[in-house]
Amino acid sequence: MVAISKPLPELFFVKPCKPNNNNPPNFPTIPLIDLSRSDSKHLLVKACQEFGFFKVVNHGVPMKFISKLESEAIKFFSSPLSLKQKAGPPNPFGYGNKRLGQNGDFGWVEYLLLNAKLDQKNPPFSIFDENPEKILRIVKDYVTAVKKMACEILELLADELKLKPRNVFSKLLMDEQSDSVFRVNYYPPCPDLQEHETKGKKLIGFGEHTDPQIISVLRSNNTSGLEISLRDGSWMSVPPDSNSFFINVGDSLQVMTNGRFKSVKHRVVANSSKSRLSMIYFGGPPLSEKIAPLPSLMEREEASLYKEFTWFEYKKSAFNSRLSDNRLGLFEKRLEKITTP
Template sequence: MNSVKKMACEILETMADGLKIQPRNVLSKLLMDEESDSVFRVNHYPPCPEVQPLNGNSNGNMIGFGEHTDPQIISVLRSNNTSGLQISLRDGSWISVPPDHNSFFINVGDSLQVMTNGRFRSVKHRVLSNREKARVSMIYFGGPPLSEKIAPLPSLMRGDQQSLYKEFTWFEYKRCAFNSRLAANRLIHFEKIAAS
């Protein structure tokens, strides 16, 4: 887990460089904190041979893990060479991410979306199981300490730009996520309503 945590930190520092955030470890230090609420999880999606093809889809895929966004700062995913990961486009359609057992897939989490005031967006995704082959995925979810305040970074707020989100702690967000449906937009509870 230490190697994937280190990779996640390097990615966050590269993102900070791109946004010209100082210090560059402002995000990665949250994962390195000894109180970090990071998790490593392995998911197994067994084949489902009883699934019948739908709408001409010869794979006969079914939902293995429902649509959602990751709540943490960043997620690093690697899987066996089996398809199944899909992301939702802005128009609501789904596209498959080609499997590549030599690559890592990086998801921006809801917390990073807030901390960048929407410059980086968490992407809704899901996993499909298929009829013939099992899918195994390993995911590192990089989370901040439970007491960490989540809000747009001051160095990203330019001029009279307003925060899109109310400040909250990671614990408050986790509690909200636990009490909501998987597919729900959990950030809506923390969005600031624009004055009319």
């Protein structure tokens, strides 16, 4: 359980938005894509361009991998705080709570952050005295299956964009030096939140941000809380669906497509009565990989919107920023308008 003294500090609350009675938000439908269908390539690209976020079914990840890992994760987060703290503090990997990063971001959350290159040396596995090898195998099975699905999606996107080779994106995740991470977030119920909910306040679980990597694959239980930012600045609640996976376009993929695909800003708000568990695979490139718009994707005389940077440079910049900062802003080119006399 996340321990915070009462009353709840204001820094944990989302500032309520002013209602727009003249133009109430018309929330769209989250794109749902069946990966087994022949039209999935077109729908994937459309979703990446218009939303930067979608959910997939017939994803090929065995449900037994999902249920086993979820069961172990709940068991871990239900453990005494003294035991969980043996797996922390996160530096950067391990167990943490409340504090998100080093720059003043807080949330009503506990988490485990792991290097996707899983081995016995990862701190969380060392605290399981009974059978750490079993826990490691369960996590590996899940991460391997989700990574395969992420690569399939990236290759379908490349096919539809007519990019050669078709693994132009997925090879960055498959590289032995891929800097991918796996995160499990646990949002405990917060009974003290009830009185604030009646006033329209929401408790921050994980503050608004975009994902800096190439692609993110999210699976959560049946508790709501995930919200995405729409183009008009309003926030839309994403209905939970424990049988599907939600996919986020990352900042790096937005750059590689020269802005064609959109990295969506999202956040999680806490619940007063139910816990929420989410498991996220963040597919990242090798640290030395240069990130820039793909020349094969650029149309004639199309200007690059971004400066070239390495993943290490962008990761370092993101680590030194607040969650809500426009982290890509530092790498955008300021294109000057050319006027004729």
